[in-house]
Amino acid sequence: MQASIKLTTDTAYDILQTERINPLDAIFAPKTVAVIGASEKPGSVGRTLLWNLITNPFNGTVFPINPKRNSVLGIKAYPSIFDVPEKIDLAIIATPAPTVPQIISDCVKAGIKGAIIISAGFKEAGEKGIALEREVLEIAHKGKIRIIGPNCLGVMSPMSGLNATFASKMAQPGNVGFLSQSGALCTSILDWSLQEKVGFSAFVSIGSMLDIGWGDLIYYLGDDPNTKSIVIYMESIGDARSFLSAAREVALTKPIIVIKAGRTAAAAKAAASHTGSLAGSDAVLDAAFRRCGVLRVNSISDLFDMSEVLAKQPRPKGSRLTILTNAGGPGVLATDTLIESGGKLAEISEAVIQGLNGILPPQWSHNNPIDILGDADPKRYTKALEIAAKDPNSDGLLVILTPQAMTDPTKIAEELKPYSQMSNKPILASWMGGEDVAEGQKILNNQGIPTYAYPDTAARIFSYMWKYSYNLQGIYETPVLPSLECDINTRDCVLVETIINEARKAGRTILTEFESKEILAAYGIPVVAGSIAKSAEAAIECAEKIGYPVVLKLYSQTITHKTDVGGVQLNLRNAEAVKRAYHLIETAVLEKAKPEDFLGVTVQKMVKTSGYELIIGSSLDPQFGPVLLFGAGGELVEVFQDSSIALPPLNTTLARRMMEQTKIYQALKGVRGRKSVDMTALEELLVVFSHLVVEQPLIKEIDINPLLAIPPTADYPGGLIALDSRIVLHSVDVKDEQLPKLAIRPYPHQYVSSWKMKNGTSVTIRPIRPEDEPLIVKFHQTLSAESVYLRYFHLIKLSQRIAHERLTRICFIDYDREMALVAEYENPETKETEILAVGRLSKLHGNNAAEFAMLVSDKFQCQGLGTEIVRRLVEVGKTEKICCISAEILGDNLGMQRVCEKLGFKISHTNDATVLRGEIDL
Template sequence: MRTDKAHDIMRTYHNPLKFMFAPQSVALIGATEKEGSVGRTLLWNLISNPFGGTVFPVNPKRKSILGIRAYPSLKDLPESVDLAIIATPAPTVPDLIRQCVETGVKGAIIISAGFKEIGAEGVKLEQEILKEAKKGNLRIIGPNCLGLICPTSGLNASFASTSPRLGNVGFISQSGAFCTSILDWSLRENLGFSAFISIGSMLDVNWGDLIYYLGDDPQTQSIVIYMESIGNARDFISAAREVALTKPIIVIKGGRTEAAARAAASHTGALTSSDEVLASAFRRCGVLQVDTISEIFNMAELLAKQPRPKGKRLTILTNAGGPGVLATDALTWGKGKLADLSEETMEKLDEILPPHWSRSNPIDILGDATPERYAQALEIASKDDHSDGLLVILTPQDMTDPTQTAEALLRVAQNIKDKPIIASWMGGSTVATGREILNRADIYTQSYPDDGARLFNLMWRYSNNLNALYETPSFAESEPLIDRPLASKIISHAQATGRSLLTEYESKQLLKAYGIPTVETRIALSAEEARAIALEIGFPVVLKLHSETVTHKTDVGGVQLNLRDEEAVINAFESIKNGVSENDFLGVTVQPMVDLTGYELILGSSDDPQFGSVLLFGAGGELVEVFKDQALGLPPLNTTLARRLIERTKIFKALQGVRGRKPVDIAQLEQILVLFSQLVIEQPLIKEIDINPLLANENQLISLDARVLLYPPDTKDIPRPAIRPYPIQYISHHTLKNGDRFTIRPIRPEDEPKIVNFCTALSEQSVYFRFFHSISRQSLISHERLARICFIDYDQEIALVACDEEEDIRAIARLSRIHGDLASAEIGLLIKDNYQHQGLGTVLTESMINIARQEGIKYLRADMLIDNHAMQNLCRKLGFELHSHDHLVQAILTIDDITP
């Protein structure tokens, strides 16, 4: 007998939140006939936009509303409903949510305002609502929202004055007023939507839930977001990272000028703001952030019509010099580049263009350009490998035919598949027909060429971000370099003595515990001891204040450099001691004087209340806050992400070698960033940490100074990382009955080459049993496919690989959460043919069950073909409940039924 929960899993597996967007029945609580009221508008929108379901008005004071029978309460309805819309005063809402749970309502939209936006009383109401909703797994959109509209199903569960057209853009807004403005604008611009959602205060359903839903929705081609606050950062990043691979996610952020609170004791904190952190998060998950409302929908249309560029090089084709110059300015100001025309391209253009053409990019084909000249020039320019995109500009001159030129371009454009084409037909009525021809054929048009160039810049940045996310990193073995017990000991000792600020000596020891090179540092309590250490180390030396209270030592004369003899050391000791109070002085540290030839860098981290630890890298030294040449990133990093972080700074060019200086070891710098990101994410008690300066030259990379600020021991709410780190707790070691030893560990991006070898050796039957269809060998090992296997979000799925003693992968098991159901997950298993039937599948599946238990997952699901008897036997042995459906078998396991 199938359990109710198993039935729910199978029903909702492919349709998270479907009951809110295409309900079979809707109850409107607060329905009324009062003119101009929210309750009347909601009811009218529901009944005048047929969605194929039943509407039940709920009002205890009326027997009918707008001619429809009304009911006193949810309990009086003749049937349970999928969706309840609540438009009553805020104090009444907790009891109404309780009734929703009692009567089996699946989802609720709370239109009502008067919650956390009014203060503590409203927050308390929200907590009551959430407590009641969780009792019945009731999903909630709102409160304080406009509602939602789903043109694909016909549902209008909003109090908007109009309904949007059907289209392919999924729109989510945190502002109801912004929704109504966009709705009016879209009708004028003939823009359609697949979903139109006012998300409100995000008490329950958040960005991540809706991004997953729209990502699974076949009608939605792109997702557009107006955001005021991120809410649950980890949920947003998890969903965006997954969906952005297949559908553009375009965000405009409101309130960007409001700076975050500065961390007074930290260089890093002083250099970051909430807007910069959010922009960094968007880059990390492949989201495109834009600055204007027009850019949102322009980019949604452009990305839907044209392929993404492979780089930043644009070829401009124009029949007038001025517009080409303006487009070039916009392109270069946005850090795009004009494509360098190849000699072959130049020669072919010479053959078809008049003698006086520009002979450079922009390609000015002159004001008398015919449609045929446009088409020939575009065809030649499109074949130049030095170009990543094309901007075609037409100005309506006397000898120009905008309509015929558009038609001629289409004949060429239909053969250009790998580069975006942007057309700028400048003018009004004279070019309107030509512009319409281009638009209907999916050639994106803009009235102004500089806007076209700006949109190309947005395109290549977006493409770069996506490519960087899934570029295979080089393998950097860090485990042998890390001494986690030592790091924990240093932090625990500081807290035990009531300190939140580590001494410089402790800070450097902490860095060393994570394999980060630091200058040799010793503590001297007296001038004589400092002299003796200096003699042992060798002159010249540096003396620095050793203090548990002073943050920036240079501000109090606490740093004495280039001390070349014993007398200088003694004098420096006394000077440092006399510069601070007795309570601030614990002695000095003595270090060798390092050759400062090279570049001073800063590497730091501070905590953001929403995103957790945020990394900073850039130009360092005493003027770090003046030059402000830094880039932000979210941990954890791999070598590719570290490289991208370094590349976003101006000093990166110098690090590659300039003016006769040899380059620094960028590969070692990448590894230092990777190790540093592990430090901040594995030691959550670190609130702020700076390495400044990190000296970089051709011979070495070494930390000269470091400071670490901890959270006080009684801190309760430490922000968690926005991106879950590699789960080292799930590494285990096993010996099979035949004596084979295996390490089972979570997969990592660096495993891609090993996965290629693993997939290459699989039989067709093993592939067919796992994926339910045949896959060509080339497709099986393509980077695009393997990126999805190796670059995973550990918050949403855990993939385990079984490695033999040579570190070759012999099996893969995967645990993936089901969208919209936090308590349920799907598992899959694939074992190399010659390692099947040896117990490895049992070990991996048992490991998955244990992980599911630790992750709070209660129900596991496995799908398999009906003739995959080995997998069925394995599931049956481990306690799964099997159900046959046509050619498939579905196995469901309730974790609570299994003894740990």
């Protein structure tokens, strides 16, 4: 019998939902609210909070807490939280900071699950405030109470009427979830939203994020059916891993748009490596947003414009925009902004030009922007748009109208209504002017065509749309496994560990070039090998073994930038040149450094073939930990600063995206008669390099500069080779628990192991990876209708189960949120790898519980495979410190029930007579 369990988070295909309570419901949907610090003092926070709660009905009860008054604003007051006659869901605290720890302790004892700390005077006030925060957080964690704040404006839930803030007005209901670290900005946005008639599903001032952070709120709003998009004003990232994990999951279904303050802050001072001087923290933040599908904008107006347009129009598939206008000037302005913001003008196809020739006056522009001239009537606009919309070279349309004598803005808007929902590309409009175009703007907006007063604004919005689409494509695109072997067992990890440990024992934090290259070679990265020579005679001997011409480089345990001290001599063609070069390096170094800084030279083969000098590196960011850098390298790397940033680990898709963001990328693909370098090999090398960074946490900074990328020629096959490398280690006084954490959890190799089925067949059980999508497609082709029904509680077509968008979410998982195990083996007949079973453990949002699902190919059922995968998922749950695991099982699925009972699950009935629930406490 098929061993399968329903996974309720697979909402697109499951018809049965389990009702759950999210801990944040106590804050956003309370039935009872206590205002601690309620007051009648005019202008006080405590009075304003209470007034806002009682004048905006939210179908709940409010209890003022004030030990000095019997009533506040005519409502009976209570001396303490323990005197309130009902169980309280939410406590709002507006008392001096030193009183807050005791109040939170009282809330815990009273069983309150949510609190908003309005009070200031915490970490922003110095060491005493920081100590108070630590005390509050310790109490909260032990008592399992969730806290927003401190030092915040509060929370509004306009859909229910809850106004738990001290703002002067209440937000209008809508479908935008707004989160802000600035309370002052919240009030400004609130005023603006009332004027512009922008509504919110939630309006949250998050404060200093003592407990509840971005990740918690993104998950909550992601699950909220009233929220269609999430907009964020951010000053600091807080828990980077939590933010990235939540944003990546939610951004696939709901746009997340961020404006981040501090964009122009000075980059961190250059570290010992080149990478440290290039990877400024703001560039890292941009890379993080790209990695999780978040769109970053630069102005508050863009924040809400993007929220609107992404709700109304489809995402563009590319960056090419077609501009249709009745005036040349506005079209040119839109073009300038489009190009400057990263978009492109679509090249109009010949078919479209011919079609436009048939309906437009001869004087039309015959190019993009398509200028249909100032006397364009509604019919000309409509016909031109109909032709332009069919252009396969275009990814979006911008229609510009300027009010001229023969122009009817209202009627033209009416004629454009049928084009408001083109499925394959967005349409935007710029109706320029005042009263004359107001009615037309209203018609377009009501029809779902966003309108903008100025065409350059519309062009910028399109570029943002493309950037958002581009970010999501990076998540959706299926990578491939590199041919450069990424199996951890094939690397010479013993050699790497030995090199690093010996350096640390000697008190060194900087590895020599020789040691650095040994580590690269241990990971399969091609290097120019060298030999150490401690005298001129030894250098000559090494050169003659290697073969001329050769390169001599300073060998030192302290000097990292060899060229800065004259420590490199190139293209040495005989023994005399080697001898002279050795003494030149020795003299130059001793003039600028100490005698112990010169330990000899390394002798390397001179690479004759010309190519492109690249840099690949990693350094530390204070918020995101290790970050990767790729770009143009060589001696002038800091001058040109042509580089891009990414977070490790990479796959081949992410590596290519990283390369695409540099100018040198175009040259690498071939220019001026040169062939392209091996781009696949370069992608794979970046992936392997990211594995090195992930797996060697004692490495603080690492550069390969230059990495020579050589295009193939008639007499040379081309290739990649590391000419120089530099590695900086963490000092010995840095303990393991103090080492920087990765912002994105890497592949969990610890859960990989082999196992034998009952029939003796050996399989490997391992975590799923993004590259598994083709194997999962084949796996679903092996499933019977019964297996599908037992897993999903209803039949699902194969085409739905193997849809790319769905499998992307299944294969490209966040290992902090989910752990999916697959069982694979090599088919003895076809010699191809096949997946035989999939088991998934998913954490529930808002708490530390998880649910699991499991599915076994029909051909391999009854071999103990399902039981083994469930057993391993339980062990994963224990390791990941999950408190309990549950699953829903069809009553007909007797085999799954037996598996669960065997492994210690308790089986119980649910409200649905056909469904049972299995649960185990860990």
